[in-house]
Amino acid sequence: MKRFAKVFAFVSSVVFIAVASYAAYEFFAFGNAACTFEDGCLEILQACVLALSCVMFVSAAALVEKGRGRAILLFCALACYAGILREVDFDKMNLGAFADFVLYGAGRYATLIVGFAAVLGYAALNFRRYFDASLRFLKSASGILLAMAGAFIFAGGYFEHSEFESAQFLEEFFELVGYYCIMASALTVLVLVSDGSENGRAAQSSQ
Numbered sequence: 001m002k003r004f005a006k007v008f009a010f011v012s013s014v015v016f017i018a019v020a021s022y023a024a025y026e027f028f029a030f031g032n033a034a035c036t037f038e039d040g041c042l043e044i045l046q047a048c049v050l051a052l053s054c055v056m057f058v059s060a061a062a063l064v065e066k067g068r069g070r071a072i073l074l075f076c077a078l079a080c081y082a083g084i085l086r087e088v089d090f091d092k093m094n095l096g097a098f099a100d101f102v103l104y105g106a107g108r109y110a111t112l113i114v115g116f117a118a119v120l121g122y123a124a125l126n127f128r129r130y131f132d133a134s135l136r137f138l139k140s141a142s143g144i145l146l147a148m149a150g151a152f153i154f155a156g157g158y159f160e161h162s163e164f165e166s167a168q169f170l171e172e173f174f175e176l177v178g179y180y181c182i183m184a185s186a187l188t189v190l191v192l193v194s195d196g197s198e199n200g201r202a203a204q205s206s207q
Helices: 004-028 041-063 070-087 098-105 106-125 127-139 141-160 167-206
Strands: none
Touching: 004 041, 004 070, 004 106, 004 167, 041 070, 041 167, 070 106, 070 167, 106 127, 127 141, 141 167
C-alpha cells in the first residue's frame, strides 16, 4: 500500500502542477477565465479529487476495526460527498428525474441530513469513545491536513466575495489546494489503516 501511495501522490502532484499551470497561463497571459467556470479544468479537477477522497475515506472505514473510529472516517467521506454535490451541476447532465432529485436541490439536502444524522447519532451513542478518538484524529497527520484544507477553502471563500482583480482564479485555486489536502488526509489514513489490517492478518495467520 505504501508503494501505491507514493505512486498515487506523485501522479496526483503532476496532474495538479499541469492543470494549475495551464489555468494560470490561460488566465493571466490571455485573460481567459474559462478555466475557472463550472465546466472548466479547475472545477473538474476539484470534483475528481473530492470523489477520490470520498472513495479512500470509505475504503479506510471498511478496513478499520470496529470501535476504532469508523464513524469519523464516514463523516469525512460524507463531507467529501457534500463537496461533490456543491461543485458539480448534476441538474445539467440529464440524468433523470430521480437522479436530479437526489443529487440536486432539496433532495441532496435531504440525503446529506440523513447521512450526517446517522453518523453523528451513532457517534453520540458512543460519545466518550468518539470524543477521545476525535481528539486523537485531529492531532494526527490526517487531522492536521484537514485543518489545512479548511484554511485554504476559507481563503477561497474570501476571494469569492472579493473585488480583487484575480479573485475568480484565486478562489478556484485555493479551493483546489484545499481539496488536495483533503485527498492527502484520506490517503494518509488509508495507508495507516491498510497497514494495520495487513499486520493484524499476518499476526493471526502466524498463530
